[in-house]
Amino acid sequence: xxxxxxxxxxxxxxxxxxxxxxxxxxxxxxxxxxxxxxxxxxxxxxxxxxxxxxxxxxxxxxxxxxxxxxxxxxxxxxxxxxxxxxxxxxxxxxxxxxxxxxxxxxxxxxxxxxxxxxxxxxxxxxxxxxxxxxxxxxxxxxxxxxxxxxxxxxxxxxxxxxxxxxxxxxxxxxxxxxxxxxxxxxxxxxxxxxxxxxxxxxxxxxxxxxxxxxxxxxxxxxxxxxxxxxxxxxxxxxxxxxxxxxxxxxxxxxxxxxxxxxxxxxxxxxxxxxxxxxxxxxxxxxxxxxxxxxxxxxxxxxxxxxxxxxxxxxxxxxxxxxxxxxxxxxxxxxxxxxxxxxxxxxxxxxxxxxxxxxxxxxxxxxxxxxxxxxxxxxxxxxxxxxxxxxxxxxxxxxxxxxxxxxxxxxxxxxxxxxxxxxxxxxxxxxxxxxxxxxxxxxxxxxxxxxxxxxxxxxxxxxxxxxxxxxxxxxxxxxxxxxxxxxxxxxxxx
Amino acid sequence: xxxxxxxxxxxxxxxxxxxxxxxxxxxxxxxxxxxxxxxxxxxxxxxxxxxxxxxxxxxxxxxxxxxxxxxxxxxxxxxxxxxxxxxxxxxxxxxxxxxx
Numbered sequence: 001x002x003x004x005x006x007x008x009x010x011x012x013x014x015x016x017x018x019x020x021x022x023x024x025x026x027x028x029x030x031x032x033x034x035x036x037x038x039x040x041x042x043x044x045x046x047x048x049x050x051x052x053x054x055x056x057x058x059x060x061x062x063x064x065x066x067x068x069x070x071x072x073x074x075x076x077x078x079x080x081x082x083x084x085x086x087x088x089x090x091x092x093x094x095x096x097x098x099x100x101x102x103x104x105x106x107x108x109x110x111x112x113x114x115x116x117x118x119x120x121x122x123x124x125x126x127x128x129x130x131x132x133x134x135x136x137x138x139x140x141x142x143x144x145x146x147x148x149x150x151x152x153x154x155x156x157x158x159x160x161x162x163x164x165x166x167x168x169x170x171x172x173x174x175x176x177x178x179x180x181x182x183x184x185x186x187x188x189x190x191x192x193x194x195x196x197x198x199x200x201x202x203x204x205x206x207x208x209x210x211x212x213x214x215x216x217x218x219x220x221x222x223x224x225x226x227x228x229x230x231x232x233x234x235x236x237x238x239x240x241x242x243x244x245x246x247x248x249x250x251x252x253x254x255x256x257x258x259x260x261x262x263x264x265x266x267x268x269x270x271x272x273x274x275x276x277x278x279x280x281x282x283x284x285x286x287x288x289x290x291x292x293x294x295x296x297x298x299x300x301x302x303x304x305x306x307x308x309x310x311x312x313x314x315x316x317x318x319x320x321x322x323x324x325x326x327x328x329x330x331x332x333x334x335x336x337x338x339x340x341x342x343x344x345x346x347x348x349x350x351x352x353x354x355x356x357x358x359x360x361x362x363x364x365x366x367x368x369x370x371x372x373x374x375x376x377x378x379x380x381x382x383x384x385x386x387x388x389x390x391x392x393x394x395x396x397x398x399x400x401x402x403x404x405x406x407x408x409x410x411x412x413x414x415x416x417x418x419x420x421x422x423x424x425x426x427x428x429x430x431x432x433x434x435x436x437x438x439x440x441x442x443x444x445x446x447x448x449x450x451x452x453x454x455x456x457x458x459x460x461x462x463x464x465x466x467x468x469x470x471x472x473x474x475x476x477x478x479x480x481x482x483x484x485x486x487x488x489x490x491x492x493x
Numbered sequence: 494x495x496x497x498x499x500x501x502x503x504x505x506x507x508x509x510x511x512x513x514x515x516x517x518x519x520x521x522x523x524x525x526x527x528x529x530x531x532x533x534x535x536x537x538x539x540x541x542x543x544x545x546x547x548x549x550x551x552x553x554x555x556x557x558x559x560x561x562x563x564x565x566x567x568x569x570x571x572x573x574x575x576x577x578x579x580x581x582x583x584x585x586x587x588x589x590x591x592x593x
Binding site: 098099100101102103199200201214215240241243244246247306308309312313315316323327330331332333334335336337339343344345346347348349350351353354357362363365366367369370373376379380382383384385386387388389390392423424425439440441466 | 496500505506507509523526528530535539548549570573579591
């Protein structure tokens with residue numbers, strides 16, 4: 001029998017439906033693969049029983065002749081930012097260690113309702129703040145990829161680094177991610193997998209640990225465009241419990257996949273040609289244009305004049321929202337409490353938060369507190385929200401001239417863990433191509449393009465109009481078909 | 494604009510994060526690096542631009558005016574609410590004494 005852990009979402013779903021194998025066999029295969037890969041540190045907790053119980057339910061439903069859900073029999077990894085009923089949910093922070101929700105996030109509930117099971121809770125950058133998965137309280141995640149000729153542990157990207165590692169290492173066929181400023185797309189690019197952040201509001205934020213609420217969006221990470229389309233369909237949908245949830249029907253993205261791009265225009269933003277971008281990345285971008293032209297699209301130049309300002313605007317808006325959102329961690333209602341002898345309430349807050357938050361989280365809370373404080377609010381926060389409006393307007397204008405935008409996902413390939421830590425700013429710059437679409441709330445996807453000269457994956461990014469996930473997926477499919485990316489990391493764990 | 498140690502101490506106090514001298518010293522140049530970098534936003538001409546309020550235009554909905562419209566958040570779940578509290582006492586969140 002084929003090794004079931006090599007299969008993706010679509011093949012598992014179809015195989016379970018046709019009876020080629022049982023959901024239980026799939027779950028057992030992945031549970032074993034997860035157990036073998038502990039050295040990657042992709043999971044904070046594993047939940048093999050959850051995966052088995054979901055699988056047994058699917059097998060029983062099939063035996064009874066019931067209709068099976070879109071994710072039936074697919075065991076997935078759940079980023080540990082989604083509240084899961086009865087299973088520890090930490091956001092990779094000490095301050096939430098031991099927190100066991102009594103409720104289920106909307107997105108995870110939808111996935112279970114569609115027949116998926118959970119292999120475990122995936123590691124991430126603490127509170128999703130980071131681009132290398134080095135800020136987790138529960139240790140770094142190691143990418144399954146190695147640079148040619150080197151044994152250095154590589155970064156899986158961040159913040160969804162547990163997700164990207166698990167999917168690339170074939171210890172999960174798919175995983176949930178969340179993207180605030182690139183946290184789905186950058187790790188997907190670093191590990192040679194696909195990941196899509198839908199339009200802001202497509203997926204409910206209810207039950208997701210909040211980082212920056214005007215930017216946070218959930219999305220799937222998997223190894224093919226088809227798998228992403230299937231899983232996004234199961235995750236998306238209106239939720240009255242999220243005030244920013246889009247009250248729109250969820251299209252059948254999988255059924256409408258079409259890589260024929262005749263009549264479509266692909267925009268190439270000239271401002272994305274930035275200093276400090278690897279030559280191999282620029283080459284992959286050129287190759288991407290050729291692939292999309294081959295699929296029938298017309299390539300046009302577009303301009304996004306405020307691109308340069310997107311990242312600094314993001315590093316005001318996101319920390320400002322984070323400083324407000326993270327005010328809830330007070331040592332009173334849940335999570336860690338540090339109560340020094342004889343101290344009062346205010347001391348308890350300060351001690352709890354000092355002990356519970358990691359350095360990067362503290363840095364962002366302090367920046368956010370500063371830019372929102374009296375006397376500085378207009379100069380920083382209001383100005384950043386105005387620049388954000390300009391970034392969004394740039395996209396609006398560009399989409400009068402094209403249907404989808406093609407750009408690199410990242411300015412570099414993956415780097416060794418520990419190599420970018422001397423200055424927080426260097427790390428922030430890795431999201432320079434990802435952040436503009438986040439600020440504008442647009443659907444955006446990374447698909448693997450090729451390996452660079454060191455044998456490391458490079459991703460290409462597609463950005464679409466609001467609500468046009470289909471256009472993004474279709475262009476992604478056209479690239480996938482032409483890139484023929486079949487490289488996978490050699491198993492060393 | 495740049496921050497000095499006293500300013501960082503003030504921000505940390507507003508944010509309720511206890512920081513010792515060494516932590517403050519370390520944080521000053523890091524925050525200044527970030528603040529100097531975001532300062533470039535000042536050069537953008539934003540005349541006549543409204544600050545963004547909603548990234549995707551959406552209408553705010555009203556829910557039905559009934560109690561317990563959503564059984565998950567509608568109340569009657571004291572046990573669940575207190576289940577993760579570091580110190581739950583007599584059906585309440587316990588905190589250090591706040592009134593002398």
